[in-house]
Amino acid sequence: MALPTDPASSWMQGLGFPSRIFDDAGTDYELYEEDDEFVLTVELPGFDREEIDLAWDNGVLNIAAEHADEERGRKRTYHRRFRFPKDVDEAEISASYTNGILEVTLPVETEAAAHGTAIPIEG
Incomplete structure (x- = not known):
């Protein structure tokens, strides 16, 4: 008897559990x-x-956070970078x-176009 390889047909099906535990949704x-x-x-949170x-x-928002829990001797950190496809009025970020x-909130500069170079499509 072969084990199921499809996540939808896993042994957890019908038990009310997600078929994939580490889903990035x-x-x-x-x-x-x-x-x-x-x-x-x-x-x-926390x-x-x-x-x-x-x-x-230069078009990238950096978010970093660090929380030390001395009672438990643990440290939580968070770091993420977000790049934006349009010019942002950095003086107005709140x-x-x-x-x-x-x-x-990151206001887009008036008349700002998306970054990048247009690529012609042949055919």
């Missing part, structure tokens, strides 16, 4: 563009506002942190 952020600005929300560092560097959710 549950991201910790949401990014969308609305009204000429990007809005990024990141779930950072961090204090002072433990979160934001930096804008951020807030409420109830474990970091929200960053």
Whole structure:
């Protein structure tokens, strides 16, 4: 008897468990563009506002956070970089942190075009 190789036909099927345990569908952020600005929300539960560092560097937003739990002798860290396809007005970037959710608003520069070079399509 062969073992099933298809995740949908795994032995967990019908037990109410996901067929793939390490599924990357549950991201910790949401990014969308609305009204000429990007809005990024990141779930950072358990961090204090002072433990979160934001930096804008040439089209890339860096988010880093570190929380030390001295009682348990543990340290939690978070680091992620986001590159944006349009020019952002860096002087107008704003951020807030409420109830474990970091929200960053990045206004797109007026008349900004997407980065990159147009590639002609032959045919």
